[in-house]
Amino acid sequence: MSLADLLKQKQSAILERWLNLILDTYPGDASVFLKKQKNRFANPVGYTLTREVDVLFQVLLAEIDSETLSTSLDNIIRIRSVQEFSPSQAVGFIFFLKRAIREELDGEILEDALSGELLEIESRIDRLALTAFDSYMKCRERLHKARSNELKRKTNIIISRFTSPDSQPGQENEAE
């Protein structure tokens, strides 16, 4: 059996391992809450992670287009880039997938001499991690832009009085 077939066959077990490794990056017993609370509005972090790792796995198996990949990555990274993680921790969850695959398929990989295919899959995971880094940077830039726009909004009604006596409320927004 090829590695690709194995990955499909053991998909749910691998995904569960991967998700558990990601949830374990949260402190205390938060992983229990993040995993058990299924309501998407009561637990947006757990819900997003559970949904999106599945999508990312399909990407890995090359069944999904690149736009889906970036949306899915962005959904996770947008959360992790404002949580108490260093940049490497925020994107490092991608590499956990290597560990999940190796742990789940350890025996089969040796038995069926699949290390060549494994290298190929792991290279794809590395590329995924680089894309995750791009996504992280976009999120942080979005955050800083939001911060400066907030500062402008606090005073732009007042500033408009001084800059243009004829200015209308709302015009300042366009400049942003």
Add this chain to the structure above:
Amino acid sequence: MSDETPKPEALVKVDYKPPRKGWMDTKPDISRGNINWAAIPKSVEYLGLPYPRKWSPTDDDWQLPENWKEIILEGLRERLSKYRSLQLFMDICVRCGACADKCHFYIGSGDPKNMPVLRAELLRAVYRKEFTLAGKIMGKIAGGRELTIDVIKEWYYYFFQCTECRRCSVFCPYGIDTAEITMIGRELLSLIGIGIDWIVTPVANCFRTGNHLGVQPHGFQDSIDFAVDDLKDIIGFKVDAPVNKKGAEVLFIVPSADYFGDPHYFGLLGYMMLFHEIGLDYTFSAYASEGGNFGLFHSHEMMKILNAKIYHEAERLGVKWILGGECGHMWRVLNQYMDTMNGPADFLEVPVSPMTGTRFENTRTTKMVHITEFTSDLIKNNKLKLDKSRNDHWRITFHDSCNPARAMGILEEPRYIIRNVAENFFEMPENTIREETFCCGGGAGLGTDENLEMRMRGGLPRANAVKYVHDKYGVNVLTCMCAIDKAVLPTLMEYWVPGVEVGSIHELVGNALIMKGEKERIVDLRNEPLPGKEAVKDV
């Protein structure tokens, strides 16, 4: 360098899990993005608060007074005897966990000390150690904890990471109000000179000039005059907007952001149009020029002195009753504390709407009516001509601001107004609105920019529900009735749900209101073309 490079074997042994330690042994990450800056000495001095000094929470040495521990414990002792509620909250929690996963900061961060039960435990553990027999004898075994400087730092970190929104209290079977525990925690910190600048400086400004940016009376008058001019361009004539008018029937109090913040300002224009159209005999006050009570975020004492300005101005101007604008924390203070704190306001009358004759019995003691109660009563009694189509460019959802919703029970009035001034209204999911509404993440003095990451994760549950209605129904405006919401939700939307604006209830009212003598309306209150008038606006 080569000695420091990990060997391949070491690299594969990386443990991805954070170290598992007991909560008492885990220290918070006091770094930019997660904290608020310390109060500047000038503001601390101005208010006569203790230990003004220049310090930063990122310093190792917080320059506490020598007897800091004694001060804190004495302060706690005093408050336990003064507030029976605090004594109860310390003793009756059975740690059932009902509140644990209800806090937006916990949901967004996963940090266990943001579980309301554990945040309260930060104070409760010290209480046990110092004030209960079991804790004194058995210490940690009985859940007691020694009060150390690290504990003080932890209090600072977590009591200023609670927006006092009281969502957790809705779920507590004993009715423990974690917000009040946070309030006491902040009061105790203030006794040893620990406070945040986005609370202490606004309190000092409010104390000095009546509003948090320190706008002086002539500046206030100018702001209102500018608003009158701006409105003239939209409706074609100048509305009456009296300031400090003695003998007016009604004193109108707004949060100060309404006259200088965006998008608050569009709501102010809406109020002014409404009052002019119905001929309300009202006045603003240039001295009680801030509804938002930053004192609530600091201490009972500061809350009281700032709130006193409202009744004082009502008495000085000789009004009959008070009307309050779209504000959040203002209403918690007014509805839950003002009457006993600065009342009774026996120089005022029970509010009666001069247009409809409705007597607002619910405000019999405070004498202060919420603007959505007032406006919904006008609509109910057919006193307004409204053109809903002027809001057709908006697909609207409504965020229940924590305090009007949970501290006042104002749930139906804003919805009633929205449905009467606009066609396209869509509710967010049930467990994210009304009493269960999720906080904006910036309340109770946390709406600063240095803690933006904290705010973004705290606001995630709210934003997540907005995203749902944005994706499903094309919602493009999140309405709310709180000045802090209007300041911080646009940023939250920009990060999590781009394409959703934030607006006021009375901005929508102003758009829809057909005024006597108005010119052809071609723009809305944001000066954007009204639906169908795009070509006219371009000319």
